Amino acid sequence: MSMMADTQLTSQGLKDQAEGLFRRKKMMAFALPALVLIYLTYAFFAFDVPALIAKADPENGRTLVRDSYSYKTHVTRDNQSAEVEIAIEGERKGEYAPGTSPDWVELGETTVITLPAGGIVTFGPEEISYDIPGYGLVTARPGNDGANATFPTDELPEWINASKNRVAITTDEGRLTITRRKSELFRYSMGWELFFFTLDSPYHGMGVGEVLSRAVSGEAGEILDDFWNNAMWRHGDVAWALFETVLMAFLGTFGAAIVALPLAFMAARNFSPFVVIRQVTRRLFDFFRGVDALIWTIVLARAFGPGPLTGALAILVTDTGSVGKMFSEALENVDGKQIEGLQSVGAKPVQRYRFGVIPQVTPVLLSQILYFFESNTRSATIIGAITGGGIGLLLTQAMITQKDWEEVSYYIILVILLVFTMDWFSGWLRRKLITGDEGGH
Structure with a gap:
């Protein structure tokens, strides 16, 4: 009887536990959506969304869209x-x-x-x-x-x-x-009128066949010059702006990698035995990445003036924190047996790092650097709008005038194509450098 009573008590206890757990989960299932709904309701009125909707002018929106393709x-x-x-x-x-x-x-x-x-x-x-x-x-x-x-x-x-x-x-x-x-x-x-040639160009109004015929007849240089120096669309200036955007991303990303690598050794637990040095380096990483790149852009612009170099420095400072943290985590996960093997044959510390550590972390580091390079190509567009460099500056100028929205569309399309290109390039480079595969598999 005693054993049966104990069994019943145990079963009842488990049942009570299960029911209590079920009640808590049921309350969470209803409480969480309710909290989200309350927050969204608060945000709806806190940001005065009804007034924003009332002020919205659909005609302005239609005009903007129409200006983008006409x-x-x-x-x-x-x-x-x-x-x-x-x-x-x-x-x-x-x-x-x-x-x-x-x-x-x-x-x-x-x-x-x-x-x-x-x-x-x-x-x-x-x-x-x-x-x-x-x-x-x-x-x-x-x-x-x-x-x-x-x-x-x-x-x-x-x-x-x-x-x-x-x-x-x-x-x-x-x-x-x-x-x-x-x-x-x-x-x-x-359409986008005068996209290829302006009204004062002798090639304005010609069909594609006639322009190609002129090019084959020896006027290719003049045709390219008229297109490249188009005063309305400024194709030459746009190409240089795209180059500046990529250059800002490149200098900022790889500069951050060069600065962050030695600091990562100081922040890694298995390479830096001094707690004070580790903590100071890690807090430095937190400080660099805790301040957004746009804030660093404004601060550095006051110090160095506007220009692409300021944008590159802003990316460098921000990415030093992010890349340094990831580098230090990769270093803490290295296999110590390779380092011990090199140490046993008399390798010096620098040699142990060079041949025992770097080969292990190189695939991870390259993958992360290339990802940051791809991401920073997009960020450089916004940073360039503040520092006065790259395609971001042209995009901002076109938006401020509010008259040539087809130029805004042109710049946005170029930025998207640039991002697509950088995505493909970074993927190809990762495969080539890390796995040796030049194909898409």
């Missing part, structure tokens, strides 16, 4: 002198020569602009008009007393913004803005 031709009339200028993106380096225009603009005493959907804009000697399909004729007589616009309806649609001194009409065809001093039409067209 370009604007500006047809501008000086309302005082009646002179008309036509320029791609409104830039002098994309300006049509006097008396020339695209085929949808007819110059004359009255300039007639035919838009893709059938709308017609006229810049007359005194009157500006826009015949909008499905709406009617809008006219304006700009002068010192205002835009003086008249509309076919009393109630204006939302795509017309009109006041006494300014009228803005935005349709899918383009945008017409009329003020007292200037009338300007933006016409959107698909």
Whole structure:
């Protein structure tokens, strides 16, 4: 009876334990999602997300997306002198020569602009008009007393913004803005205009076949020069900026590896018997990697001024901490038997490190260095925007102007291609250096 009672008590105890464990797990299963939901609710109101949504302007978003894959031709009339200028993106380096225009603009005493959907804009000697399909004729007589616009309806649609001194009409065809001093039409067209040759190049407007024929006929140098020194797209400057970005990543990453390797021996438990030296070195690593690279960039920019070298130093300082920590951990995991074998044949400490330690950790170190190099290629884009170097600087300048978003798209595509290339290159190099495999297997 006593044994049965003990068995029953034991079974009851195990059952109570199991039920208690189940209750705790059940509470955790409900409590954790509830805590996450509470936090997300708090964050939703703490960051005032409803106000951000209310302020959001979908039209600005659509304009930005449209600008990324299209370009604007500006047809501008000086309302005082009646002179008309036509320029791609409104830039002098994309300006049509006097008396020339695209085929949808007819110059004359009255300039007639035919838009893709059938709308017609006229810049007359005194009157500006826009015949909008499905709406009617809008006219304006700009002068010192205002835009003086008249509309076919009393109630204006939302795509017309009109006041006494300014009228803005935005349709899918383009945008017409009329003020007292200037009338300007933006016409959107698909593509990246003048990407290869600017308007003043003799090769502008030629087909691919004709350009190749000219190149084969001995004009390859001139064609390449016109493309490389394109004033609108600055291909030569962009290529140099990409080189600066890779150079910042290279100098920063491999400089950090050179600095971190000897320090890693001082931080490794099995190579540095002095606790004080180990702790000081490890705290130094923590300090370097505990401060973000962007902060180091700002600090070093104050000390050394802007430039790619400052960006490389910022990467070097940050990666010295991260790489040094990983190097020291790799050193602590080396096989001591090889070192003991070298010691038994009379090898000196430097020789033991060179032939007993370095060969063991080299695959890990190279793999990590190449990974950091690949990662820092992306980071160098952001760092370059702060230090004034690399593709990051061009990307920031294009974003600040907020007019040539096709250039932003161009730079972003180049950065993505650069990252793809560095990913492939680092993978190939790892296989070649570590395993001796040059293929993809």
